[in-house]
Amino acid sequence: MSKKVRVRFAPSPTGGLHLGGVRTVLYNYLFARKHGGEFVLRVEDTDQKRFVAGAEDYIVNCLKWCGLEPDESPEKGGPFAPYRQSERKAIYQQYAQQLIASGHAYYAFDTAEELEHMRIHLKSENNPSPQYDRYTRMHMKNSLGLTKAEVDELLQKGTPYVVRIKVPENETVVLTDMIRGEVSFDTNLLDDKVLMKADGMPTYHLAVVVDDHLMHITHAFRGEEWLPSAPVHVLLWKYLGWINDMPQWVHLPLIMGPDGKKLSKRHGNTYGFPIFAMNWTDPVKNEFTEGFKERGFLPEAFINLLALLGWSNDKGTEILSLEELIHDFDIHRVHSSGAIFDFEKAKWFNHQYLQKADNTTLTLQVKPYIEAQGIKVNDAYLAKVVALIKERCMLLPDFWEQGQFFFKAPQTIDVPAIKDKWTVEKQTFFESWVATFHSMSEWSQASLEQGFNELMQQQGIKKGDVLLPLRIMLVGGKFGPGVFHIAEMIGKEDTTQRIRAAIALLQ
RNA sequence: GGCGCGUUGGUCAAUCGUCUCAGACGCCUCCCUUUCACGGAGGAAUGACGGGUUCGACUCCCGUACGUGCUACCA
Numbered sequence: 132m133s134k135k136v137r138v139r140f141a142p143s144p145t146g147g148l149h150l151g152g153v154r155t156v157l158y159n160y161l162f163a164r165k166h167g168g169e170f171v172l173r174v175e176d177t178d179q180k181r182f183v184a185g186a187e188d189y190i191v192n193c194l195k196w197c198g199l200e201p202d203e204s205p206e207k208g209g210p211f212a213p214y215r216q217s218e219r220k221a222i223y224q225q226y227a228q229q230l231i232a233s234g235h236a237y238y239a240f241d242t243a244e245e246l247e248h249m250r251i252h253l254k255s256e257n258n259p260s261p262q263y264d265r266y267t268r269m270h271m272k273n274s275l276g277l278t279k280a281e282v283d284e285l286l287q288k289g290t291p292y293v294v295r296i297k298v299p300e301n302e303t304v305v306l307t308d309m310i311r312g313e314v315s316f317d318t319n320l321l322d323d324k325v326l327m328k329a330d331g332m333p334t335y336h337l338a339v340v341v342d343d344h345l346m347h348i349t350h351a352f353r354g355e356e357w358l359p360s361a362p363v364h365v366l367l368w369k370y371l372g373w374i375n376d377m378p379q380w381v382h383l384p385l386i387m388g389p390d391g392k393k394l395s396k397r398h399g400n401t402y403g404f405p406i407f408a409m410n411w412t413d414p415v416k417n418e419f420t421e422g423f424k425e426r427g428f429l430p431e432a433f434i435n436l437l438a439l440l441g442w443s444n445d446k447g448t449e450i451l452s453l454e455e456l457i458h459d460f461d462i463h464r465v466h467s468s469g470a471i472f473d474f475e476k477a478k479w480f481n482h483q484y485l486q487k488a489d490n491t492t493l494t495l496q497v498k499p500y501i502e503a504q505g506i507k508v509n510d511a512y513l514a515k516v517v518a519l520i521k522e523r524c525m526l527l528p529d530f531w532e533q534g535q536f537f538f539k540a541p542q543t544i545d546v547p548a549i550k551d552k553w554t555v556e557k558q559t560f561f562e563s564w565v566a567t568f569h570s571m572s573e574w575s576q577a578s579l580e581q582g583f584n585e586l587m588q589q590q591g592i593k594k595g596d597v598l599l600p601l602r603i604m605l606v607g608g609k610f611g612p613g614v615f616h617i618a619e620m621i622g623k624e625d626t627t628q629r630i631r632a633a634i635a636l637l638q
Numbered sequence: 639g640g641c642g643c644g645u646u647g648g649u650c651a652a653u654c655g656u657c658u659c660a661g662a663c664g665c666c667u668c669c670c671u672u673u674c675a676c677g678g679a680g681g682a683a684u685g686a687c688g689g690g691u692u693c694g695a696c697u698c699c700c701g702u703a704c705g706u707g708c709u710a711c712c713a
Binding site: 141142143145175177178180181239243246259260262291293295311314315316317320321322324325327328329330332334335354355356357358359360361382384385387389391392393436439440441443445447448449466467468469470471472473475476477478479480486520521522523524533548593594595596598599602603606608609610611612613614 | 642649650664672675677708709710712
């Protein structure tokens with residue numbers, strides 16, 4: 132008796148894919164997989180003014196990177212193709228006509244100027260911001276006030292027109308949202324939304340309803356910003372005669388920036404964190420926005436942190452694989468309040484995934500970041516470096532920050548940290564230690580440390596006095612793994628050179 | 639302005655009427671480490687406000703405040 136679960140994500144190709152968008156996809160995906168259903172990607176490319184070339188491919192690539200590939204999409208096709216709204220124009224036209232015929236929609240011929248005029252002149256004490264609605268529609272140029280002959284004439288002359296829904300008076304539209312319960316709206320406060328634009332394209336309102344119906348969508352997930360227009364959609368489901376097949380509504384809470392406002396590109400700029408899944412450059416404005424991928428996030432970590440923004444499982448565990456997320460996901464545990472995105476915690480998630488990542492694959496992921504610094508990478512060597520420093524890395528680029536001294540001598544040496552306490556004795560000690568290198572039978576962490584300790588005793592030097600200088604000499608600063616391990620890694624020649632170079636600087 | 643939605647530590651959050659309000663991030667202290675980090679042990683920090691309902695309310699209801707979203711031929 133229950134229908135097969137089918138969910139959809141319907142982005143408009145007008146820019147990058149931000150956190151909220153990816154989370155909507157993710158919840159769609161988790162819900163579909165959990166219930167053995169299908170996930171459909173439909174593209175809303177009906178906004179010609181804001182349409183941006185390349186944005187659709189970009190979105191598809193983001194979904195690929197996240198590992199959330201749809202079962203049906205414009206790219207893959209499927210039983211309900213086409214999945215691009217611009218290719219379904221005729222379908223929407225047909226249903227718009229049906230609505231006009233049944234008296235639930237009408238032609239409106241008003242120009243932009245006339246609408247503007249209405250908004251200014253119909254403004255009154257009890258109607259401070261006039262909309263195109265039951266109060267004003269009879270004053271406008273539409274098929275409700277015009278005679279049939281007048282309308283036909285306008286149509287025949289090719290006068291531009293839009294189709295608007297005729298919102299009923301004195302009704303209450305009640306809809307059930309899966310995470311908010313019943314939400315009701317007074318139709319007297321709704322305006323006659325445009326259903327078909329003058330260019331023949333449908334607006335979102337008509338398109339979602341028609342597509343959701345035709346594509347057998349059972350659960351409609353979207354952002355909370357859609358809640359105010361949901362009653363219009365319910366009305367459309369009713370007027371089109373499909374009310375019994377209306378999907379379950381799920382209005383997801385908004386993701387906010389640190390200032391508590393709906394997350395936007397602005398936040399990324401002012402707080403210095405990505406808000407798009409992948410790098411996005413707006414070809415029109417030539418505006419670049421950084422992505423989580425390029426910032427060095429692992430897709431699994433990205434998905435994980437996003438899933439926990441507005442939802443949590445009943446066990447309180449936080450590090451969850453996609454399989455675990457699917458298993459644990461419960462739409463009723465999704466919060467109804469917005470969540471503020473915390474970049475610090477996001478980095479912590481990535482750190483966790485870095486630690487449990489397999490070193491071989493991690494090495495492959497780190498490699499481009501090292502090569503980008505002009506280093507010729509030896510995979511086996513890099514693998515060792517990765518294993519040695521991964522615990523102090525949050526994001527992929529950190530591997531270079533934290534491990535560059537494994538590949539080249541430090542450009543800057545933190546001389547002030549040791550200069551004050553530098554003595555002739557210390558210099559002698561390092562010079563004689565370096566001199567022992569040629570006679571060492573084995574170049575290893577253990578033998579290096581042993582030789583170092585023996586020499587210290589001979590010369591009456593305390594370990595605390597020379598260990599830090601050695602570190603500074605080899606890595607340039609107070610960071611990194613064990614010094615002798617580093618010396619072993621970089622080899623006899625580099626170790627010797629770095630120590631000698633540093634001694635020269637300290638004199 | 640109108641309408642919708644929301645409100646547990648700085649942030650993510652548990653709790654589905656009995657709470658001395660989990661856990662995580664971040665922050666602080668200590669231990670480990672003669673670096674940094676990891677790890678370990680502690681710590682500070684929370685139910686917007688006012689009314690009800692109830693033996694009992696963070697949990698239910700109402701109001702207020704605050705926040706946020708929508709209010710386009712954009713989605």
